[in-house]
Amino acid sequence: MFKAVSLNRVSQAIVDQVKLLLRQGRLKPGDRLPSERELCERFGVSRVTVREALRVLEAGGLIDIRVGARGGAFVTSPTSRQIGEGLADLLHLSPLTAADVTEARQVIELGIIPLVVARATDQDVTALRDMVRAQQSALDRGEYVVSMPADFHARVAACTHNPAIEMLVQSFHSPLLMPLIEAPVVAPLGGYHGSEEHSAFIDAIAARDVERAQSVMREHLHRTAEPETYAVS
Amino acid sequence: MFKAVSLNRVSQAIVDQVKLLLRQGRLKPGDRLPSERELCERFGVSRVTVREALRVLEAGGLIDIRVGARGGAFVTSPTSRQIGEGLADLLHLSPLTAADVTEARQVIELGIIPLVVARATDQDVTALRDMVRAQQSALDRGEYVVSMPADFHARVAACTHNPAIEMLVQSFHSPLLMPLIEAPVVAPLGGYHGSEEHSAFIDAIAARDVERAQSVMREHLHRTAEPETYAVS
C-alpha cells in the first residue's frame, strides 16, 4: 500500500543510469564516457560522487579507466576470461569444498562431450593433438606448468564452438580455483598420465565415439581429483 | 631485475589487503571493519581513498555498508544472486547469443539429473510439489511472476545438495539473463504448460527414472527456449 521511499545513494543512481545506457545499447564497447568533471556538471553532483560510481562500474568490469590526456572511462568489451573470473570469484568466496567444485566440473565437462563430438572440426582435432605433443615435449624437458591441463580442457570446450560453454569451463580453471581441483596432478608422473589420457580422449573424439570419450574423460577427471586414486595408479 | 614499483592505486592496495584478510579467514562474515575515519588513520590515507576501496568491496558483494550509529562495513558471505547480477551485466555486453546461453544451460540442467535422482530426499520432492502447487494456484489467480520458473529450476538444482551446482544454476537465472532464456514463456499459456511439465518432471524424479526425467526436462527446456516451438504447442 505504501511503497518504501528509499532514496538510496546518489552514486548508485549514477551507476544504474550508466548500466541502463549500456543495456539499451546507447553505450557500446569502446565508447568513452565524459570526463569526471563533465559528469559532475551533467548530474549536478560532486566529483567524489561521480568517482565512486565509476569505481563501482570499474569493479564490475564494465568500464576501464585510463589516466592521462585522452584518458577517461571507456566501456569495455568483456572477454570470456573476465566473465570467468567473476564466476570464479563467486565460487571461491563461498563455502565450497573441493568435492563440490569437482563434481560441478564433471557435470559440465562430461555433458559437453556430445557437442564436442558433433562439432569438432579437423582443425580442432589437429590443434588438440599439437597441444598434447607440445605439452609432452615440455614434460620431457622437465618443464611442467600448472596451466597446461587447464589449457587443454579449455581447448576442448572451444570445440563446442559455443562461447558461453567455453567461458564456463575457463572459469573452472581460473587460478583461484586451481588449488581446489587439480592440485594432486602437478607431480610429473601425474602429468605423464595426463598426456596419455588426453591422447586417448582425442582419439575418441576423432572417431566420433561419445561413449568412449566420456568414459576416458570420466576416469581422467576422477583420477586427477582424488589424491589416493592417483597414488595407486 | 628491478621489479616494477607501480603502486597503481592506493585504494586498490587497500582492497587487496582486505581481500587477503578475508581469504586468510582473519575476517569472517559478520565481522565489522573499523570506521572509515579509523581506517584513514591506520592506512595513512584520506577518507576518499578509503571510501573508494569500500565501494569496490561492496560492489563485489564482500561487505555490506550500513549508515547511522553502530553502522559501518560488515563482512558478508556473498550470495550467488549478488555476483550473478554482476555476471549478467558482463554477459549483456559480451557476444553471447541467446542460443549459446540456452545450450550451456541445457548441458548443466540435464547433466545434473542423475545426481538429482540419486540424492533427492523425500523432503526435496515434497518441496518441489508444494512449489508447483503454489505456482499453479498463483496462475489461476492470474498472477504470473517471471521469477517462478527460475525458482523451480533453482530448487531442482538444490536437490543435488551441491552448493557449487546450485550457484551455477542460479547464476543462469539471474534477472538480467531471463530475457535471454525464458522470455517466450511469460504468457499464461506457456505458464500452464510449464506447470504440467514441472509436475511430470517431479514424478520422474520420485520414480528415480533418470531417462524419463531427462526426456521431460529436455523437452521443457527446448520449448521454453524457442518461440516458434511454443507457438505450435
Add this chain to the structure above:
DNA sequence: TCGGTCTAGTGGTATGACATTATCTCCTAG
C-alpha cells in the same frame, strides 16, 4: 510502561586544491 527527545557516532556529499600521468604539439639540433 509508553512515548518522545537528545546525542554521539557513522556514512554521504560538497568544495577546492594539488599531484601524477600520458598524450599531443612544437621547436630545435643534427
Add this chain to the structure above:
DNA sequence: CTAGGAGATAATGTCATACCACTAGACCGA
C-alpha cells in the same frame, strides 16, 4: 628533412576539511 626532447594540455589520483542525514541507544517525563 628527420629525430628527439621540452613544454603544454587534459585527464585521473589523492588529500584535507567541512557540513549534512541518518540511526541506535540513552535519557527523561507523563
